[in-house]
Amino acid sequence: MVYRNSVKKKEKIVFSRLTVLALLIFFMAFLIIIKLVIMMVFNHDYYTAIAKDQQEFFSELLPKRGEIYLKEQGTDEGSALAINRKYYLMYAVPAQVTKPKQASEVIAQLFEVDQEKIFLQLIKENDVYEPLVHKVDDDQMAEIEKYEFDGIRFSEENWRYYPENTLASQVTGFVGYLGDEKIGRYGLEGYFEDELAGQKGATNFTRDAVGRLIPVADSNYQPAEDGVDLILTLDRSIQYVACQALERAVLKHGADSGTVIIMDPKTGAIMSMCNYPNFDPNNYSQVDDVNVFNNIAIFDDYEPGSIFKPITMSMAIDLGRVTSETTYEDTGEVKIAGFTIYNSDKEAHGIRTMTQVLEESLNTGAIFAAQKVGNDLFEKYVEDYGFGKLTGITLDTEVPGNISSLGNGDVYTATASFGQGITVTPLQMATTFSVFANGGKLMKPYIVDEKIYPDGTIKKIEPEIVRQVISPKTALTISGMLASVVKYGHAKTAALADYFVAGKTGTAQVADKDTGQYYANQFIHTFVGFTPLDDPKFVMLTKIDNPKDVTFADSSAAPLFKEIAQFLVNYLQIPKE
Numbered sequence: 001m002v003y004r005n006s007v008k009k010k011e012k013i014v015f016s017r018l019t020v021l022a023l024l025i026f027f028m029a030f031l032i033i034i035k036l037v038i039m040m041v042f043n044h045d046y047y048t049a050i051a052k053d054q055q056e057f058f059s060e061l062l063p064k065r066g067e068i069y070l071k072e073q074g075t076d077e078g079s080a081l082a083i084n085r086k087y088y089l090m091y092a093v094p095a096q097v098t099k100p101k102q103a104s105e106v107i108a109q110l111f112e113v114d115q116e117k118i119f120l121q122l123i124k125e126n127d128v129y130e131p132l133v134h135k136v137d138d139d140q141m142a143e144i145e146k147y148e149f150d151g152i153r154f155s156e157e158n159w160r161y162y163p164e165n166t167l168a169s170q171v172t173g174f175v176g177y178l179g180d181e182k183i184g185r186y187g188l189e190g191y192f193e194d195e196l197a198g199q200k201g202a203t204n205f206t207r208d209a210v211g212r213l214i215p216v217a218d219s220n221y222q223p224a225e226d227g228v229d230l231i232l233t234l235d236r237s238i239q240y241v242a243c244q245a246l247e248r249a250v251l252k253h254g255a256d257s258g259t260v261i262i263m264d265p266k267t268g269a270i271m272s273m274c275n276y277p278n279f280d281p282n283n284y285s286q287v288d289d290v291n292v293f294n295n296i297a298i299f300d301d302y303e304p305g306s307i308f309k310p311i312t313m314s315m316a317i318d319l320g321r322v323t324s325e326t327t328y329e330d331t332g333e334v335k336i337a338g339f340t341i342y343n344s345d346k347e348a349h350g351i352r353t354m355t356q357v358l359e360e361s362l363n364t365g366a367i368f369a370a371q372k373v374g375n376d377l378f379e380k381y382v383e384d385y386g387f388g389k390l391t392g393i394t395l396d397t398e399v400p401g402n403i404s405s406l407g408n409g410d411v412y413t414a415t416a417s418f419g420q421g422i423t424v425t426p427l428q429m430a431t432t433f434s435v436f437a438n439g440g441k442l443m444k445p446y447i448v449d450e451k452i453y454p455d456g457t458i459k460k461i462e463p464e465i466v467r468q469v470i471s472p473k474t475a476l477t478i479s480g481m482l483a484s485v486v487k488y489g490h491a492k493t494a495a496l497a498d499y500f501v502a503g504k505t506g507t508a509q510v511a512d513k514d515t516g517q518y519y520a521n522q523f524i525h526t527f528v529g530f531t532p533l534d535d536p537k538f539v540m541l542t543k544i545d546n547p548k549d550v551t552f553a554d555s556s557a558a559p560l561f562k563e564i565a566q567f568l569v570n571y572l573q574i575p576k577e
Contacts, residue, residue, distance in 0.1 A: 063198030065160070066227030068172060068188060070236040071449070073571075079236040082172050082189065082281075085161035088136040088154040090144065094127040096151035103149045107132065110143060122151075135159050160189075162281045168239055170295040171232075171273050171447065173396060174281035186293045188230060188448075190396030195451070198227035231450040233269040238262060241567050243274040246542075249560045250276045253547035259296045259426050260564065261541045265434035265530060267463035268443030270393075271538060273297050296543075298391075298398040301423035305508025306344075306361045307526050308419030310478055311432060312369050313354060315381040318474040321372035324355045324481055328368045336411050341367065344507070355481045358504065359489030363418045370417035371410075378413050379406040384469045385432050386442060387424055393445045401425055419508060426526075430541040433528045436482065436502070437536035440475040442466040483533050494529055494558040496565055498576040502536075503529020503561065505553035510546070522546050525553035527561045531569070532577045538568055 069078035090107075097103065100122035108115030111133050121130045134157065136144075141154055160175040173187025184193040201224035242260045250258040262272040275296045279287050287293070294300070316322040332348030334341045343349070343363050349356075357365025370378055382388070388403035402423045405412045415421040427445060435442050444464040451459040470478075482502035485491050491505045510522040525544045530536040542560040550556050568574070 061201035061222075061224040062158075063200060063224040064226040065158075065175070065198065066192075066196040066229045068196075068230045068232065070164075070168070070232055070234050070239065072236045078231055080163050081168060081232070083161050083163065084158050087134070087157055087159045088138075088141050089131060089157045090133045090136050090141070090152065090154055092122055092130045092132055093151045093153065094122055094124045094130055097122045098150045103147070103152060106144070106147060106149075110140060111136075160281075164236075165280050165282065166278045167236075167243060168234060168273070169278045169281050170275050170293065170297075171234070171395065172281060173293070174284045176284055186396050187295060188232075188395060191394050192228070192230065192448075195228040196230070198454075199225040201225070226454040228454070229452040230448050231452065233264075233271065233447050233449045234273065235271050237571060238272045238568065239274065241571075242272040242564050243276070243278075245560060245563050246274045247276045249542075249544060249556065253544055253549050253556050255544045255547040255556075257296060257545045258560075259541070259543040259545075260560070261297050261426055261430040262564070262568070263430055263434060263445060263539050265437035265443070265536050265539045268431070268434070268445045269449070269463070270445055270447045273447070294397060295395060297426045298393065298395055299425070301399055301401040301425050302524055303422065303508050303511060304419040304424050304429055304526065305506035305524070306419055307429060307504050307506035307528050308422075308424075309358055309361065309366045309417070310436070310482060310504050311382075311385060312366050312373075312378075312417040313358060313481070314436070314470050314474055314478045315373045315378060316369040317354075317477055318381075318470040319373060319377065322354050322369055324353065324477055326354050327351050328365065330362055330364050332364065334364050334367050334414065336367075336414050337409065339411055341414060355484050358481050358485050361490055361505070366417040367414045370413050375407065375410065375413045378416070379403075381469070382406060382416070382422075384442075384467060385428075385435065386466065387422070387428055387432075391425075391427055391431055391445050393427065394448055398427075399425060401428060419506060426541050426543055429526070429528055430539055433530060433541070434539045435469050436475050436478045437530040437539055438475070439472040440468055440470040442469050479530075479533060479536075482529070486529065490552070490554050491527065491529070491558050493554050494527055494561045494565075496531060496562060496569065499531045499569060499574075500533035500577055501529050501531045501565070502533055503527055503558075505558055507551070507553045523551075525550075525557040527553055527557035529561055529565075531565060532574060534577065537572055537574050538565075540565060540568075 065084055067080065067084065068082035070081050072079040100119055104115050104119035104122055107113065107118050113133065118132060121132060124130060136154065144152065162172065171187050173185055173189035175182055175189055176185050184190045184196060189196065201222045242262060246258050246260045258276050260272060260274040263270050277292055279292045330349040330352050332343055332346065341363060344361065349360060349362060352362060352365060354365065354369065382403055387401055389400045390398050405421045406416060412421055431442065431445050444466050446461055448461055450461065479502045482504055483500045486495050486501045486503050491503050494501055494503050506526040508524045508526065509518040510524060511518050523546065525547060526541065528541045530539040540561055542557040544556040547556045
């Protein structure tokens, strides 16, 4: 009896343990099911992302940046202005560097960098990557590798390279860092950043358990789209000669700066655009003043002075209010609304024709013509010529100039008639004189001749007529008057043998931007002209800012025009008149 009770008791204990174990297993299974439900239903996206991150390989595909070329006579390929070039990044793995002092000394001497800064980079603790020098070329890399420094390594990197160095640097701009990103800055590089840069691509593959790439059906591949190449209207030979002549002129006269613009008046194509001082876009970070990045031809607006007088005269002639032979009496001054305005020489010249007004650059004669036009029509013509608005040239940082003073009364019209109280850009002035050389039609200036797309498609940029500003007859009349200025007036130093040159000098005062008062000894000299008279092949603006050794533009800007124009008539094989 005792034995049976003992057996029953043991069976009961075993049953109880099995029950507990079964309950425990059931509870654990329940927890696992709950966990799986949470993972698979509620946290599905989270764990999918983790799995993909462990199994998939992602790579960004970089496009080839579009390149920029100058025209070069005698070749279809052109001359490279901005291309891509392979360089190297020199970097260090500080944990592996064994000779930091010696390595820093060699690197500092070869690359002209701060030796102490390099040394501190090389001894950083627990650092596995420290970039040292960008844009290392093959020779420099070979020199460093001779020393066999532990922990100094190189990796390839593509950088923009400018084979012409300073030539057309403000037209081109440069590719530089904005934060951590390399993008086009200024000029063409800035304006066409999106088209030149192209579109990045991407690819991703699945990896197996040991990390090998395996192709699968859902692998994604988006190829990079290379950038667009640009072929410019600039002619390399013209650009080189013009820029060299400009540099010599600026240095000769001790001037602050200078500009040359040469354009085809019939199309608006820019044949040359130079500024001095300039910079080397390969070493843009080494400039002393970042203002040198700005393209003076489109960025620096100024009061043009007497080169504006032909524009005023064209209005009066176009309206039939005067002719080239209309006369007035020059008393040397004009009184308007309590103000007295004088000729630049403070002299009275007596009876003068409108042609003589331009020849002798008389302020009073320009005012006489403007008064014949009237304030409202004067302002309308100024706007029709394109002043006060962007020309639309495809270069970064263009400014519109300022003609806001017009419409404020007779005094403002009077001063504007001879180029004071309003501001213009050199490109606007060159484009305006093209109106005289092109039968009264204003052309939109352009500097890109062709775009070549990655698939080989070529887009030709066609000339664009903005508007007919003055009649062909008026344009012809003004051209003849300007030819008389060069032959008999204040621009004889711009004359060419065997060609009629039409043009006008301007010696403009410089106003303080804060007070509006004019400086006593600062002037901007400009000459704008074209040739040959019967069929103009080019319009050229030459501008010298604040020359120190001469007083008037006929001693600085006009001779510069002549020097470059003499080259042009030979280079372009223009028949003699």
